[in-house]
Amino acid sequence: MGLTRKSKEFGKDGSFVDNATKRQLKKQDQFVSTTEHLVAWVQQNRTKALIAAVTVVVVILAIIGGYTLYQYRSAAAETALGAAMQTYQTPLADAGQPLEPGTKTFPSAKDRAAAANAQFTQVAQQYGLTKSGKLAEYLTGLTYMEEGQYGPAEDALKKTAGSWDGGLAALGKMALAGLYQQTGRDQQAVDIYSELSKSTQATVPAGLAQIQLAELYQSEGKTEEARKIYAQLKDNDKDSKGKPGAAAQVATEKLNPDAAAGPAQ
Secondary structure: OOOOOOOEEEOOOOOEEEHHHHHHHHHHHHHHHHHHHHHHHHHHHHHHHHHHHHHHHHHHHHHHHHHHHHHHHHHHHHHHHHHHHHHHOOOEOOOOOOOOOOOOOEOOHHHHHHHHHHHHHHHHHHOOOOHHHHHHHHHHHHHHHHHOOHHHHHHHHHHHHOOOOHHHHHHHHHHHHHHHHHOOOHHHHHHHHHHHOOOOOOOOOHHHHHHHHHHHHHHOOOHHHHHHHHHHHHHHOEOOOOOEOHHHHHHHHHHOHHHHHOOOO
């Protein structure tokens, strides 16, 4: 009778290990290796998740902090703009007008505009990203115009005209058109008035831009073009109840100046 012979090998400790035991040991080694990789993967992904969570928290805190800072700066900008507006509204000196003791006055509109301009400029530079800062930029342009400094006025008004705020941009364009008209650049003024004639912004009603355009045409002797605009306004500018709007009333007066003046005394 032959004897069944089991294959044996030396183990790590020097003892004999048969093939069955060897296969079992290999399975255990694979399990340990797989487990180690899984633990490492979990740890790695846990770190990524932790980093992502921390990043989200940082972003949220940044947004909250940025909003709080913006609110703070907006409040400061409003205060500074209010002080500049007080200067801009200061009464002019009038020898025949009695004033209360201590009342501040300016000798001329130009002097008042210069004083207000300095304040508006500071607000615009310091708080340019806020709504009050952008409004201050517009008022800087207006006060430069009053001072007769048309170059700086044009630069400031162009910034306002390019604003993302449609209402503020319309104000800037309207003032810029007036500046062009004052400085003999009528065609540039015509282009802006024509653009604003199609505007839907409440800050500069389309009818107002059309009246300005008609008046510019009149000043150039283009009476037929002006009359055409007035006639269109008279017929089309009406409210929901069919009553003539403000622009229609002005247009009617322009078309019939004698009637608007009333009967001669």
